Amino acid sequence: MNSLKVIKLPFNLNVYKEIVRRCSTLQNYVCKEHDDADETQSVLKVAVIGMPNAGKSTFINYLMDRKVCPTSSKVHTTRTKASAIFTSGNSQIIFLDTPGLVNNRVRMRHKLERSFVKDCETSLKQCDLIGVIHDVSNAWTRNVLDIKTLKLLEHYENKESFLVLNKVDVLKSKRKLLDVVRLITNNSIDGKLVAKNKEELVNDGKKGWSKFKEIFMVSALTGSGLNDVKEYLIRSARPGKWPYPEETFTDQLPEKIIENTVKATLLDFLPQEIPYQMKPQLELYEVNDGIINTVVVIRCVSERIAKLVAGVGDGRLRQITESAQNSLQSVFQHFVRIRIVLESKEKKINK
Secondary structure, eight states: OOOOOOOOOSSSHHHHHHHHHHHSOOTTOOOHHHHTOOTTOEEEEEEEEESTTSSHHHHHHHHHTSOOSOOOSSSOOOOSOEEEEEEETTEEEEEEEOOOOOOHHHHHHTTOOTHHHHHHHHHHHHOSEEEEEEESSOTTTTTSOOHHHHHHHHHTTTSEEEEEEEOTTTOOOHHHHHHHHHHHTTTEETTEEOOSSGGGSOSOGGGSOSOEEEEEEOBTTTTBTHHHHHHHHHHHOEEOOOSSOTTOOBSSOHHHHHHHHHHHHHHHHSOTTGGGGOOOEEEEEEEETTEEEEEEEEEOSSHHHHHHHHOGGGHHHHHHHHHHHHHHHHHHSSOEEEEEEEEOSSOEEEO
16 A cells, blocks of 8 residues: 655745754754853753653643643653753753653563663763652552662762652642651651651651752642742753753654654553554655644554544544644644544555
């Protein structure tokens, strides 16, 4: 079956360059205004780590005020490290979004890339500040930091870190929330004991990390408490030249953003392991008069799977397409027209 061909348009090249300039590192980009930047500029690189589905990408997206990082209700939506760049005043904050911390057994189960485990450590080596996102809505894990998170903090203990307790809107009891703070910080802030007597100490010091500089209680979904985090990060920025032009908001190319967004949308709409087996591929990307037109092909292993993705009367495929369109418009802040094509050996379905 013939697949769609990539079309490169010779017209509206300036519009395309503008989209790319805002989305990529543009290593060869030369900007005189950027080179002559004010010496008062400050920069901060923040590695955001945590367990799968803790809300790392949602946290970054809210601070960025645009959906730079793909999100879904399933684990392992973020597959590789990516940067989101936020510029405010003289400060540029670079968020290094990382995949959820997993071991090799989990990586094999979900067929995750080999780089999945290494990307987190790469970001930690590059960062100035470590942000730990901890999900307090999970009753089984809320009272203890995961051992993988704790080991990373111990390995990079020379770097400052802060704690973000996420999804606090789910935990109604303030007493329980304070107990969580006490347990996962060993009753300490910045290495200093908060308890007044020995009886108040946590029995197992391995449960938490004693050296968090700051602790925030937020809901990344609603935005509650995140303005305090943003102000803290801006205050923490260090003198230095911006590595990115002011308009840049991510180091990802627009083509890769589109593929990752469609992948995340599939995770939201499809059951169990099915979406993890699919790899959306961009077939068309063009910009015309500020409108982004794109076609993404999803190759299914069988016609049965293709029909499952499409749904009755192609209704599910229409929902997937609409959701992906809304997410991409949040990223690019331009109108996006997207068509998703399902392919199997027997049949092609598109919307």
